[in-house]
Amino acid sequence: EVQLVQSGAEVKKPGESLKISCKASGYNFATYWIGWVRQMPGESLEWMALIYPADSETKYNPSFQGQVTISADKSISTAYLQWSSLKASDTAMYYCARRPVAPDCFDPWGQGTLVTVSS
Amino acid sequence: DIQLTQSPSFLSASVGDRVTIACRASQGINNYLVWYQRKPGKAPKLLVYGASTLETGVPPRFSGSGSGTEFTLTISSLQPEDLATYYCQQVTDFPLTFGGGTKVEIK
Numbered sequence: 001e002v003q004l005v006q007s008g009a010e011v012k013k014p015g016e017s018l019k020i021s022c023k024a025s026g027y028n029f030a031t032y033w034i035g036w037v038r039q040m041p042g043e044s045l046e047w048m049a050l051i052y053p054a055d056s057e058t059k060y061n062p063s064f065q066g067q068v069t070i071s072a073d074k075s076i077s078t079a080y081l082q083w084s085s086l087k088a089s090d091t092a093m094y095y096c097a098r099r100p101v102a103p104d105c106f107d108p109w110g111q112g113t114l115v116t117v118s119s
Numbered sequence: 120d121i122q123l124t125q126s127p128s129f130l131s132a133s134v135g136d137r138v139t140i141a142c143r144a145s146q147g148i149n150n151y152l153v154w155y156q157r158k159p160g161k162a163p164k165l166l167v168y169g170a171s172t173l174e175t176g177v178p179p180r181f182s183g184s185g186s187g188t189e190f191t192l193t194i195s196s197l198q199p200e201d202l203a204t205y206y207c208q209q210v211t212d213f214p215l216t217f218g219g220g221t222k223v224e225i226k
Contacts, residue, residue, distance in 0.1 A: 045163070045206055047215040061214040095162055103168040104210045105153040111162050 002026040004034075004096050004110035011116045012086050019082035020113045022096030029077035030054040033099040035106070036070060036081045040092040050099060051079060086117045121145055121209050125218035133226045138194040140221045142207035147187045151211035154183055154192045157220075158203045166205075167192065199225055 007021040024034065035050035048064045051057070053072040060070070072079045079096055094113045097106035122145040132138050142152065150170035155163040165174045167183035170190055180195045194201055202225050207218040 044219045045208075045217040047208075047217070059213060063214070097163075103172065104151060105165055105168040106155075106163070106208070107165040107174070109162040109164070 006110040009114040022079045030074045123218035131224040140192045142190040148211045153208045
């Protein structure tokens with residue numbers, strides 16, 4: 001069974017750094033794109049970034065370029081999303097999701113990591 | 120960026136009703152349209168890809184249609200377990216974008 005398991009909820013202060021994780025199992029992690037999607041409170045879904053673990057090629061939504069960094073460690077089948085300096089506006093639920101080539105979609109999704117940034 | 124406009128943003132219907140959700144793209148996306156269901160407290164789940172292909176295991180009361188700029192997700196007979204928010208997504212061009220969501224309530 002293909003499964004994505006994300007790290008637990010985080011409570012941080014503005015200006016702090018953070019790295020959340022998404023561990024994959026049940027498939028060849030290196031050969032599928034994997035990405036992150038943000039959902040702010042009461043808002044819709046926003047695609048943030050994708051990475052291809054085999055060669056670490058990345059694609060970013062321009063809205064998030066420079067704000068976050070996506071990375072992956074194929075030796076432990078884990079993708080990451082990190083911030084160097086959090087803002088209150090980063091408070092959101094973050095989902096990781098695999099992007100197969102066919103069909104072209106996001107499937108499956110991780111369970112979500114709630115990030116709360118508050119002073 | 121390709122904008123996706125979903126309508127309605129909220130709907131309330133009775134068990135057994137036929138429900139239709141629309142998704143309009145700001146430019147043609149062929150059939151590169153995906154539908155997801157997000158139940159309260161759960162992660163999104165793939166329902167339909169390629170605009171009209173039902174994911175394995177999804178009940179046949181769900182169906183997707185459309186091409187170009189106009190798409191619909193239909194639930195032929197609404198069930199209590201269909202309480203959820205539904206999102207469309209285009210996968211033809213970066214940045215990948217989602218619609219605003221349609222929250223479905225059971226009367």
